[in-house]
Amino acid sequence: MSFEIIFVFALLALALFLFATDYVSFDVASIILLVCLLISGILTPQEGFSGVSNPATITIAAMFVISEALRRTGLLNRAGNFFCNKMEDNFWPWLFVMLLFVSFASSFMNNTAVIMIFIPVMIDIASRIGLSPSKLLMPLSFAGILGGINTLIGTSTNLLVSSIVEDRGSTAFSMFDFLPMGLIFLAAGFIYMFTYGINAIPSRREKEKEELTSEFEMNEYLTDLIVKPSSNLIGQILDAEKLTEELDLDVLRIFKSEHDSSAQRNEVKIQANDVLRIRGSADEIDKLLRREDLALRPSHQWVDTDLQHGRDALVEAAIAPESALDKRKLADIDFGKRFGAVPMAIRHHGKLKQEKLGEVQLSGGDSILLSLSKERIQDVSNDPSFVITSELDVMRPRTNKIPIVLTILSLVVGIAALGIAPISVTAPAGVVGLLVTGSLSTEEAYTAINWKIIMLLVGVLPLGTAIDKTGAGAMIAEGMITMLNDFGPVVLLSGFYVLTTLLTSIITTNASVALLAPIAYEVASQVGINPEPLVLTVSYAALLTFITPFGHHANALVFGSGHYQFTDFTKIGLPLNIIFWILATIFIPVFWSF
Known part of the structure; x- marks a missing residue:
């Protein structure tokens, strides 16, 4: 050897x-492997960096952009609202049709994007008919996965496999080579879910639409403090970070006695009898009360409307898998600067946490309860690292671009399916078409690409070359x-x-x-x-x-x-x-x- x-x-x-x-993170791991191969001399620089120019890498990046353009048209949101209304009257047949639609959509665009759009739809449907959302969200995921396996562009994995085969001298797979076996899996999956799976899924989430403050068990972690007339804070601009320095607390907002509208936490001059609404445990609040110029306001049963005055909003946002936030600590992400938001609680690996949130290492699928201004919800929604699961119709759709985006997608798929040009050519051409027609901005196109997956391919594809070469x-x-x-x-x-x-x-x-x-x-x-x-x-x-x-x-x-x-x-x-x-x-x- x-x-x-x-x-x-x-x-x-x-x-x-x-x-x-x-x-x-897996993208860093792949680059470590690439560097080791280059330093060892097993691969030449040309062989080592072949993953950058690999057709699969280029095509996958392009398909991320095309999927994002389709998402921003709002077409899938319209479909979600349509199914939501239909299922309220005739649940089971329309659930079947909707999941079939999710599978179809996932065959031609990133299934993560499809599922992101339909998660709030499923939660809303479940609350309307008195069914636990847990019964619907797992079938939604399964339907998206089963749809992605049917075409060459349905998932990055199919494109990767096709590239591996082509690199070794065989013919690359065509657009619908995966379809016959994919349909068998799809049929078997649907039969399984509708005869056994959905009934067997535990009802983990409440059937009725529950208050977010209740879902995240915030009653013990919200407190109002009154500024005493003797406080040395009076006349100063509220500095929330300085006030809660070295404490696991956040100032959510400040109430003024003369009005009850939202206020910017960093632009408010403090007056006597102002009320500070604070997130944090009782132990941390006790530490803050050592100042003796703040008084505890009598506690009560908290509900969402307590945190939704004026411009204030309360949303649940899930961390998208394989996003830039995956494996990062929450403390390293400046939610205040990026979104004007305060994280209040997090559901991490199925467990609820309301304390020491900064120490939590985020993972795909984690749900975060955020307090922020309504006008900033759009910023969170536009960030590919998040999925807003508690709001419907958050995005401002570009409905006028629907014909253009659908035409470009049809041409990308059709030309490749007919063998006129490979998908590695039609997909980048489609991206150019989207940019030229203004269906997507350059910044949106760059943001749409999951660079962690791209870097994974850049590092791991050469490892396959080394396995063959040695x-x-x-x-x-x-x-x-x-x-x-x-x-x-x-x-x-x-x-x-x-x-x-x-x-x-x-x-x-x-x-x-x-x-x-x-x-x-x-x-x-x-x-x-x-x-x-x-x-x-x-x-x-x-x-x-x-x-x-x-x-x-x-x-x-x-x-x-x-x-x-x-x-x-x-x-x-x-x-x-x-x-x-x-x-x-x-x-x-x-x-x-x-």
Whole structure:
């Protein structure tokens, strides 16, 4: 075994460790791997930076932009409102139609964007008909995932797999090559959810539309303090940060005796008998009361309207998976400067926290309760790192751009499907069309791209090249062939499905595909069979992982909003994973012969 092979195996071990832990974010981990490959000399600079110019990387970035343009037209919001009204009168048939629509939309745009739009729709529908939102949010996620597997552009993973195959000399997959098997998975998933899954999902979130202050259990963490006439604060401009320095407290607003409208916390001159509304625990409030120039106002049962005077608003926002905020501490994000907002509580990994919020390391799917001005809700909504789950119709839609965006999307898909030009050409051309027509600004286009996924591809794709170049892939392939080849290619395929499912449960979807797809291709080459069935098995298995809330970003997105527990996904997802494993073993060889 050469030094190069030993080094690559060590890097594979490092990759699994970094991707499976929170030591660094996955984009940083991928760049660490790339730097190691370049320093070792295993890859030349040209080979190392091939991920930057890879067609999959360029196409995925372009599709993020096209999906964002479609989202900003408000077309999906209109569809959500339509289904919301229909389902109030005839729930089950229209739920089926709506989830089918979500799957269809996810086939041609980023399924995260689709689910982001439909989360508040589902919560609103559930409150109208007296059903727990938990019953609807998990099926919403599953429908989005099942839709994404049907086309080449439905998910970045399909584009990645196609690029891996093409780089090794095979023909790239076309737009609808994934459709036949995808439809079987889609049908099986819908049958499972409507016969068993929805009924089996626990009702974690309240059926009736609950007060946000109650959902986040804020009653013990809100206090009004009265400024005494003797206070040395009188006549000064309120400095909320100085007042609560070294205390786990936030000033939400200041009430003036002469009026009851909102006030800017940093522009208000304090007067006697002003009331400061504070977020924080009783222990921290006691520390503040040591000043002796503030008096405690009698407590009462808090409701949302107490925090929604004038311009003040109270919203629930979920952290988008794989966003720039993922793995960052809340204290490192200046909510006040960015959004004029104060975080009041957070639901993190299914557990509610109202104290020491700054120490919480954010994860995709976490729900944050924010107090902010109504005019700043739009800023939060426009930030791709957040999903507003407590408000409908937050975004100002560009309805006049609907025909343009739909035409561009149709041309991108149609030209690629007809084989006139590859998707790696039509997708960037579509972005140019959106920018030229003013459907999206340049800044919005840059913001729409999930740069963490792009950097993941930039770093991990060269690792696949190193696996091939050093012969490490051939060694791994020989080991798998020794174990499974005597049982035939179908068992080999089935083994890859199980391996990919297990790996995707602990690391990201694209990372598992980037690591296993080259090995699957090498195994097929050594056995002398068509590599497509094995490579597609890796792709499907990575995408159809439902046994944890973090196996797919769509599941992570609904995790906090549905108030789910980790085991809820295992309970509902494990049987579905077993069904899909059986279906993949039976039907993939039918559509793609060995």
